[in-house]
Amino acid sequence: MSVLVFTENWDGKFKKLSFELVSYARGVADMLNTSVIALQIGAMDEAELIKLGNFGASRIISIDRPELKNLDNQAWAEVIATVARKENAKVIILSGNNTGKALAPRLSVKLKAGVGAGVSRLPLETEPFTVYKRAFSGNALAKTLIRTEVKILTLLQNSYGLSETENKAVMERVDIQTDVGAIKTEVLDVHKQPGKVLLTDADIVVSGGRGMKSPDNWGPLVELASLLGGATACSRPVSDEGWRPHEEHTGQTGKIISPNLYIAVGISGATQHLAGVSSSKYIVAINTDKDAPIFEAAQYGIVGDALKVLPKLVEAVKEIKK
Amino acid sequence: MKILVCISNVPDTTTKVRFTEGNKSLDTAGIQWVINPWDELSLTRALELKENPSTGVKSVTVAHVGTTASEATIRKALAIGADEAIRVNAEPADAWYTAFQLAEVIRKEQFDLIMCGIESSDYNGSLVGGMIAEFLGVPNLSAVSSLNIENGKPVMVREIDGGKETVSLTVPCLAVVQKGIAKEPRIASMRGIMTARTKQIKIYEPVPAEPLTEIVVFEKPAPRAACRFIDPENPAELIRLLQNEAKVI
Numbered sequence: 001m002s003v004l005v006f007t008e009n010w011d012g013k014f015k016k017l018s019f020e021l022v023s024y025a026r027g028v029a030d031m032l033n034t035s036v037i038a039l040q041i042g043a044m045d046e047a048e049l050i051k052l053g054n055f056g057a058s059r060i061i062s063i064d065r066p067e068l069k070n071l072d073n074q075a076w077a078e079v080i081a082t083v084a085r086k087e088n089a090k091v092i093i094l095s096g097n098n099t100g101k102a103l104a105p106r107l108s109v110k111l112k113a114g115v116g117a118g119v120s121r122l123p124l125e126t127e128p129f130t131v132y133k134r135a136f137s138g139n140a141l142a143k144t145l146i147r148t149e150v151k152i153l154t155l156l157q158n159s160y161g162l163s164e165t166e167n168k169a170v171m172e173r174v175d176i177q178t179d180v181g182a183i184k185t186e187v188l189d190v191h192k193q194p195g196k197v198l199l200t201d202a203d204i205v206v207s208g209g210r211g212m213k214s215p216d217n218w219g220p221l222v223e224l225a226s227l228l229g230g231a232t233a234c235s236r237p238v239s240d241e242g243w244r245p246h247e248e249h250t251g252q253t254g255k256i257i258s259p260n261l262y263i264a265v266g267i268s269g270a271t272q273h274l275a276g277v278s279s280s281k282y283i284v285a286i287n288t289d290k291d292a293p294i295f296e297a298a299q300y301g302i303v304g305d306a307l308k309v310l311p312k313l314v315e316a317v318k319e320i321k322k
Numbered sequence: 323m324k325i326l327v328c329i330s331n332v333p334d335t336t337t338k339v340r341f342t343e344g345n346k347s348l349d350t351a352g353i354q355w356v357i358n359p360w361d362e363l364s365l366t367r368a369l370e371l372k373e374n375p376s377t378g379v380k381s382v383t384v385a386h387v388g389t390t391a392s393e394a395t396i397r398k399a400l401a402i403g404a405d406e407a408i409r410v411n412a413e414p415a416d417a418w419y420t421a422f423q424l425a426e427v428i429r430k431e432q433f434d435l436i437m438c439g440i441e442s443s444d445y446n447g448s449l450v451g452g453m454i455a456e457f458l459g460v461p462n463l464s465a466v467s468s469l470n471i472e473n474g475k476p477v478m479v480r481e482i483d484g485g486k487e488t489v490s491l492t493v494p495c496l497a498v499v500q501k502g503i504a505k506e507p508r509i510a511s512m513r514g515i516m517t518a519r520t521k522q523i524k525i526y527e528p529v530p531a532e533p534l535t536e537i538v539v540f541e542k543p544a545p546r547a548a549c550r551f552i553d554p555e556n557p558a559e560l561i562r563l564l565q566n567e568a569k570v571i
Contacts, residue, residue, distance in 0.1 A: 010483065071482070073452065073462055096448075098481060101440070102464035102498075105452025108418060114534030115417065117447040134446050135540065139339040142445070143538045154448075184461035184492045188477070192485035200483070204571065228571055239501075246467070246502045247481065252335055252443060253359045253501050261570040272335050275443075278543070282568045284560065285549070295549045300563060304554030316558035320565060 002037045003029040004089035006080055007052060008099055009042035015201060016162070017095055019055045023163040024155050025093045026056025027122045037061060037087050038169075041068050041076060046171060053169025055162065062173050067180060070187045071099060075180035077106035082178040084111060089150065096154040097200060104154050113150035120159035120258070120279065137252045137275035157200055158258040159279060197231040199248065204230030205259045205280075207250060208238060209273075211266015211287060211306045215243035220310040221265060227317045233257070235267045251276035266306035269294025286310075323379045323471065323493070325368045326433040327404065328424055328450065329386050330358040330414075330442040331395035341540045348444075348540075355395055359507070360439025362402075364497075366504035367469055368437055369403045377471040381405045383433070387414045387423050393523065400518035401510035407521065412528035417445070419533040421453030426529050428458060435476055436496040440465060451498035461495045467502030 005025035007018040018040075025036045038057040040049070043064050052060050061083060068075060080103065084092055092107060094100035096118050108115045116123075118134035124143065129151055135142040199205065206225040208218065218232075225232045232248060239249035250257055252275035262280035266287060267273060274297050277283065285298035286309050295301045302309055333339070334354040342349040357365070365384065372379040384399040385408040386392060396407045408427055414420040428436060438451030448464075455462035467486070468479035477490045478497055510518070552560045564571045 008483075015483075070487075073455070073464065074459075077456070097483065098465040099483075101448040102452060102462075105417070105421070105449040106456040108449065108534070109421075109453050109456035112534070115447065115449055116535070117417075117449055130538065132541070135444070135537075136333075136339045137335075137443050137446060138543070140341070140540045140542055142540055145536045145538050146534065147536065148534050184495070185463065186490045187487050188490055189488040190482075190485065191487075192482075194484075196484065198484055240506070249501060261564065261568070270336075271338075275335075282564070282570050283546075284564070297546060298549045299547060299568070300560055301549040301551050302554050302557060302560060303551065309554055309557055312557040313561065316561040317571075319558065320561060320571075 001034045002087045003091045005093040007040045009040050022055040024160045053167050056165045057169050059170045072185050073102045078180050081110040092152045096156045100154045111150050113152045114146035114148040115152045120156045138278045199231045202231035204228045204261045206263045207233035208265045209235035209267030268292045323434045325382045326436045327365045327384050328438045329361040329384050331355045331392045332358045332444045345540045358442045362507040363504045364437040364499045366508040387420045400521045401514040407523045410526045415533035416535045417447045417449035421450045422531045425454050425457035434493040440500040455496040464498040466497045466499045
């Protein structure tokens with residue numbers, strides 16, 4: 001028996017979310033008195049792989065095959081399922097990010113394993129296997145029973161945190177002998193913006209709404225995010241108007257994020273917006289309307305004009321960074 | 323080319339969610355039901371593709387797993403412009419059950435391109451689309467924000483961490499779509515509403531299947547502490563609190 005965790009490879013490196021996933025898998029494995037096996041697909045050197053041991057992986061399986069160079073949901077799910085069967089995995093853990101969302105449903109069908117999608121804490125109990133999952137876009141938690149022998153969990157990014165352990169992991173580079181079949185997807189083009197803090201990875205997010213008044217006013221907001229080492233985001237009307245790219249839209253139909261700090265600037269805080277940000281650890285609201293619903297979700301608030309407050313905040317942050 | 327758009331009906335996104343029967347089920351009193359927002363965008367894109375002769379798209383069908391209670395949502399999809407609709411007459415017990423039923427219908431009806439929203443705004447599983455693809459053994463992409471048909475082949479853009487990938491797929495295939503796939507959801511015209519009345523809704527009875535998960539009870543998230551207001555003339559105080567009290571910067 002084991003807990004299998006799928007850790008993603010970004011150009012040969014792990015990200016914080018991989019370590020968070022392994023930390024979470026360690027927590028689940030402790031509940032089941034078993035060990036954590038981590039799996040990654042793609043080229044990665046030993047120094048990087050071994051880092052997973054610090055978060056509780058006992059064994060690390062690394063698979064590098066030319067046909068798995070790009071994410072092909074069918075082929076990757078087949079490889080993960082093969083490892084899961086071979087290692088007698090009782091629980092399989094993936095991220096709740098786009099990759100996890102692409103692979104978890106296929107694994108569920110392959111292994112006839114029930115999925116707890118969007119968990120943010122450890123299972124309530126393992127007999128019967130019960131988890132809390134996100135429901136009604138953050139307006140509720142659903143206590144959910146997973147009835148199958150094998151379970152799959154997807155973890156909301158930034159919701160669990162890291163826990164380091166003294167642990168020495170064993171490494172295995174294996175060539176899983178499985179036929180992944182003909183690859184039916186072909187990647188024609190890749191566009192990446194290097195060096196940018198990703199909204200879903202960011203610990204701090206500064207987000208603007210209609211209160212920013214014009215796409216030309218974003219300068220101080222971007223500066224504030226950059227000074228804090230955070231990412232920028234926006235509300236739906238802002239992305240619908242084309243003031244900011246839709247990738248920045250946070251809310252029910254956009255990105256769902258749980259940063260440590262979410263600064264909402266000129267955002268009123270409609271239910272749909274809060275659905276995407278309500279699991280942030282701290283919310284700061286800056287809005288001219290003191291009755292705006294965003295202040296009900298916020299721990300700290302400033303009633304004032306975003307365009308006047310932002311430059312002062314930028315100055316204040318510069319002051320502490322000196 | 324035949325397109326199938328899978329639709330879910332969900333409470334209007336402004337609904338204040340309440341539960342009933344000891345918090346075991348959603349209190350549906352007063353709820354306005356709508357097409358799941360991502361499914362609505364997906365339907366809009368499917369119709370745009372059909373209107374462009376170069377794509378070779380001949381028809382757009384919608385499919386839904388639900389009881390007669392959700393017929394109004396299906397009629398709305400027909401009014402927006404879907405050519406026909408399929409309803410599997412069952413409560414969608416969980417993602418696995420729902421995907422199983424839809425896959426069964428797709429096997430019988432045969433479609434070249436299947437489109438599903440990335441999640442439903444009620445149970446937020448992000449599972450049904452990928453499960454259908456696996457049941458059918460067809461390729462799929464997740465987080466698709468753009469979809470075109472070039473020389474009979476679907477070409478999609480998917481969002482990856484830190485960027486985008488343009489990917490071409492063989493048919494039949496499935497797209498799990500997210501925001502960006504269409505600019506704004508299409509609204510039914512008066513003429514659309516009239517013609518929807520005469521369009522066919524095919525009813526399929528469900529095939530036997532057991533759900534793999536069960537919701538035991540719903541809980542509301544813990545309420546947050548009251549907001550602490552800071553003088554707008556002194557934002558430095560906010561930075562001080564974030565640094566020393568919240569310890570997040």
